[in-house]
Amino acid sequence: MKQLFVTAVRDFETNTMGKVEMREMPMPEPGEEEVRVKVLYSSICGSDTHTLTGHLGEFEEMTKAMLPMTFGHELSGVIDQAGPRAEKLGYHKGDRVVVNYARYCHACDECRSGHENLCQNMEFVMNGFAEYAVYHVSQIFKIPDTMDLKCAALIEPLTIALAVAEQAKISFGKRVAIMGAGGIGLMLVQLARLAGASTVTVFDLVEDKCELAKKLGADYAFDPREEGAVDRAIEAAGGKYECVIEGTGAVSAAETALKLLARNGDGVYFAMYGKDPYLKVNLHNDFYWDQKHLHGVIMGAGLFPKAIRTAPRLNLDAIIQKEVPLSRYTEAFDALYTKKYAKIVLKMDE
Ligand SMILES: [Zn+2]
Numbered sequence: 639m640k641q642l643f644v645t646a647v648r649d650f651e652t653n654t655m656g657k658v659e660m661r662e663m664p665m666p667e668p669g670e671e672e673v674r675v676k677v678l679y680s681s682i683c684g685s686d687t688h689t690l691t692g693h694l695g696e697f698e699e700m701t702k703a704m705l706p707m708t709f710g711h712e713l714s715g716v717i718d719q720a721g722p723r724a725e726k727l728g729y730h731k732g733d734r735v736v737v738n739y740a741r742y743c744h745a746c747d748e749c750r751s752g753h754e755n756l757c758q759n760m761e762f763v764m765n766g767f768a769e770y771a772v773y774h775v776s777q778i779f780k781i782p783d784t785m786d787l788k789c790a791a792l793i794e795p796l797t798i799a800l801a802v803a804e805q806a807k808i809s810f811g812k813r814v815a816i817m818g819a820g821g822i823g824l825m826l827v828q829l830a831r832l833a834g835a836s837t838v839t840v841f842d843l844v845e846d847k848c849e850l851a852k853k854l855g856a857d858y859a860f861d862p863r864e865e866g867a868v869d870r871a872i873e874a875a876g877g878k879y880e881c882v883i884e885g886t887g888a889v890s891a892a893e894t895a896l897k898l899l900a901r902n903g904d905g906v907y908f909a910m911y912g913k914d915p916y917l918k919v920n921l922h923n924d925f926y927w928d929q930k931h932l933h934g935v936i937m938g939a940g941l942f943p944k945a946i947r948t949a950p951r952l953n954l955d956a957i958i959q960k961e962v963p964l965s966r967y968t969e970a971f972d973a974l975y976t977k978k979y980a981k982i983v984l985k986m987d988e
């Protein structure tokens with residue numbers, strides 16, 4: 639079976655992007671408690687972009703040591719073979735499924751307190767850019783027959799969007815600002831609308847993504863490089879924003895997010911930041927006087943069932959702006975570097 643590998647991260651000296659290679663691999667066999675998934679769609683994540691464009695920050699040395707490495711963690715498919723224990727638990731050949739690439743130990747204090755996303759013994763099973771992939775049954779979630787399998791590849795990032803929306807405390811009448819109209823940003827635009835936000839404002843460098851954000855429900859979209867964009871965004875909303883979300887990974891955007899945040903507002907930072915990932919906070923103005931609340935998010939806990947139920951309420955199809963067959967994978971990664979597309983999905987069976 640065919641599988642993609644990252645064979646190099648970005649080399650800043652020669653100014654070459656990371657490299658992806660397709661290799662022929664033996665068919666993986668599921669164990670007693672595992673299932674083998676025939677992968678149908680596998681989506682490229684922002685973190686894959688960071689790996690390939692050298693925006694790794696703290697992860698750089700660790701990533702280099704892992705090369706060549708398998709990757710891919712946003713996928714949908716059909717169970718192709720189930721181990722005996724997985725069968726017993728009700729997971730069978732032919733079931734349409736999505737996957738949580740994180741495997742939790744269910745034995746540490748975090749797991750046992752409902753914070754599996756902080757599991758001390760977490761295993762990352764990143765092997766979704768392959769024709770077949772094996773997972774522990776606890777990582778598998780069935781999806782309804784009515785759900786489009788291509789859109790289902792976005793369930794994993796939707797769990798992140800839900801975790802972010804919960805931290806941001808989005809609700810009726812609140813003003814929501816979102817830095818970055820990537821896949822998760824565009825999901826958050828729609829979640830904010832569903833939750834009754836009074837104003838939804840998006841910031842992105844790419845005009846087409848700003849337009850798409852408006853189509854999906856944003857009231858305003860700004861290019862943060864434009865003179866006075868922050869002031870105009872505040873003026874448009876009639877004040878600062880109760881909920882501000884930063885998903886770009888740019889420190890400048892993290893600073894802008896803090897400026898947009900209202901007194902007693904909730905700011906959420908969920909991106910991967912590169913080198914020097916420091917945000918200057920004015921302890922007197924921001925924390926003491928304005929009582930701003932800043933939150934971090936690393937994945938979600940227990941949100942797959944919720945994401946599967948929420949997905950039909952969102953337009954995920956519009957977020958997938960490019961679909962490329964596995965055999966032409968190089969086109970997908972070249973397109974990724976243009977930064978024009980919110981989401982690029984590889985079609986894994988041809
Ligand atoms: Zn991801």
Ligand SMILES: [Zn+2]
Pocket residue numbers: 742743744745746747748749750754756757758759760
């Ligand atoms: Zn654990």
